[in-house]
Amino acid sequence: MTTTTKTLLLLALAGLGSGLALNSGLVDATNASDLFVFLPLGAVFFGLFLLSKLLEKETAAFDREREAALAAADAAAVRTPALRAAGQEAAAVEERELLYR
Secondary structure, three states: OOHHHHHHHHHHHHHHHHHHHHHHOOOOOOOOHHHHHHHHHHHHHHHHHHHHHHHHHHHHHHHHHHHHHHHHHHHHHHHOHHHHHHHHHHHHHHHHHHHOO
8 A cells, every 4th residue: 555545544544433433422522513524524535545545556557657658768769869860851851842842
């Protein structure tokens, strides 16, 4: 698990635990009705944890795929700089020919 998923799990467990304690009556919170937001907040963080856990492998695979594509592009750019310059010169000659027709 990454740091993000661990943090989301910690927040979810804290929110759900405190929310269940408040809603079950273990803690008297009659004057502090704002504390009842902990249970829904814990549920939201638990949903975010599940989403990040599901997508964790996908993002790792995507990162590996992008790194491989960038490495291949860099390798191709290093191998063919002369061909690019020749291609640009040829394009410039063709453009000049089109201009003077």
